[in-house]
Amino acid sequence: MTNFDTVIGLEIHVALLTESKFLCSCKTSFGAPPNSQCCPVCLGLPGTLPLINEKAVEYGAKAGLALGCEIHYFSRFDRKNYFYPDLPKAYQITQDAFPLCTNGFLEYYVDDQLFRTEITRIHLEEEAGKLIHSGQSIVDSEYSLVDYNRAGIPLIEIVTAPDIHHPKQARLFLEQLRLLMRYIGVSDTKMEEGSLRCDANISLKPKGSSVLGTKVEIKNLNSFRALERALEYEELRQSQVLSGGGVVRQESRTWDERAGKTMSMRSKGDAPDYRIFPEPDLPPLNLDPVWVELIAANVPELPLARLRRLERDYGLSRYDATFLVNYPEFCELFFQVAERGLGYEDVVNFLMGDYARLAREKGHLSAERISELLTLVDEGTISQGQAKEVLSSLFSSGLSPREIVQERGLEVVDDPGRLEPVIREVLAANPDLVRRLQDGETKLYSFFVGQVMRATQGKADPEVVHKLLRGELGK
Ligand SMILES: [Zn+2]
Structure with missing residues (x-):
């Protein structure tokens, strides 16, 4: 984009990994038979009253703390009214004017350069149900089925400032955000199951200008790849419109994965009026500062801090450290094996090699087994090639590495x-x-x-x- 600066902001919905729903005690497990996890509250039957799930508030606050946000002891719920079959009450309970968290940030690497994106706000809300269309989309379907199992699962919506400037940067931001959510254990963030969803705003402005251009919202971004591709497509489309002397319409567009392009959904004039007002059935949240302190004390080491520690204290390369940060189970093993006096790089190389493939198929080995095997190589009892052989039988036999070496008569002959x-x-x-x-x-x-x-x-x-x-x- 030679003549324009690209400005991107993201809105991310993260389903929280609570056992029960946000405002009733229905289960939240994925894949249950349709409409088997519903009750009068999440179906919005008259006369029912919601009750807030404390765990959802805790997870929302934990996400805010991990993202360096200010946690507001006072926050309030609102009703966002709209009519759609996936919303049984015909309103969604959300937080509009007084969100739980504001003013945070996330740091992440793009090609070895550290970027920081501001988080404007994080608020709590409830999930809608799921429509299952008989055809490919709602337009070409004879009928649609509705499953309310998902209705009422707690969500956080994370809104970034418009300070992302490249499609790839947007993807890497989202990847880092997902990793962070997994580290703090508030969500399983499976994009394919819808527990992490992302909408993106994108606008272009003349290079160096301080006035923002007209933004377009892109919906239906179901993967990291879709996010990056949709933004690339939209960046090009808008620059062509603007270069041709045209005007970008403010609208919502949807990403069509198969066609590889964004399509207009509705323009600003058609945007619904949500008639938002304070939720009369729920009291505002008044958090105890001591409770928030306890949550803060439970935020574990975060991905970026871990990356820096692996580089600084273990002398690992960025590449090796990134592997361990991205796969926490491998990292845990690394720490345990490294403690036993083996070379740090040998341990990472081992974990990243054949071991990674086998462990993904068959589950991890214990740190004890791994260090024994590496010690056999280190002391010259077996060669690297023989270690591969021992490794594959370690996954199937209950024997220790030394026992396998003895049983098979494996050893280096240097006499x-x-x-x-x-x-x-x-x-x-x-x-x-x-x-x-x-x-x-x-x-x-x-x-x-x-x-x-x-x-x-x-x-x-x-x-x-x-x-x-x-x-x-x-x-
Ligand atoms: Zn329910």
Whole structure:
């Protein structure tokens, strides 16, 4: 975008991982039979009264604290009125004028550069139900089914300031936000199950201008890839409209994944009037500062702090540290194995290699097993290649690494007395090649080392074999 600056803001909905819903005691588990987790309260039947789930407030505050927000001891609920079949009460309970948290921020890396995005506010609200269309979309469907299991699950809506400037930056922000939510344990943030959803606002302004352009809201961004692609598409579309002397319409657009483009949904004039007013059935929240202190004390080490600690205290590269930060289970193992006096980089390399693939299929090994295996390599009992073999049987057998080594007779043979006869045999079997090597074709050394390795089923120490070969051939 040569002539324009791009301005992006995000609104993220995060479903909170509470056992029961926000305002009633219905279960929240995903995948239950349709309409099996509903009650008169979340169905909005007349005469029912909501009751606030304390855990949802705790999780909302915890998210705010992890994002450096100001937590408001006083906050209030409002009714947002609109008519749609996924909303049984015909209003959503949310926080409008007095949200739970304001003024936070999130820091994250984009290509090794640290960025900071301001969080304007975080508020609590309830989830709507889910419509299941008979066709591909509501427009080409004969009928739609409605499932209210999701209605009333607690959500937080996180709103950023419009200070994101590239589609890729938006994606990396969202990835870091998701990681943070997982670290603090308030949500499982599965985009494919809808427990993390994102809408994006994007506008363009002439380069360097301080006046914001007309913004377009993009909905239906169901993956990180969709977010980045939709923003790239919209950035290009708006710059073409503006470069052609046109005007960008203020509207909501939806992202069509298959077509790879955004489509107009409704313009500003069609925006509903929500007639928001204070919720009469719920008292305002008045949080005890001591309670908030306790929540703050329970915020664990966050991803960025962990990344810095891994780089600083363990000397890991950004690449290695990022791997561990992104996969907390691997990181936990790293800390446990590293404690046992093994080289930090050896431990990460091991975890990132074949181990990662096997652990994802079959579950993790204990730190004890891993350190035993790495120690066997470290002390030279087995080679790297043999370690791979031991590793794959570790996942299936109940034996320890040492037991597997013994059982299979795996060990590095570096005793010249055992290797020399094998070497002589290999040389005797290849007289032509021996002559060529002696005539100066030294790359044949690796051929002979390979032959000796084969003859010893990979047990020979290749360095020792190389040395012995040189002795034997007088070079
Ligand atoms: Zn209910």
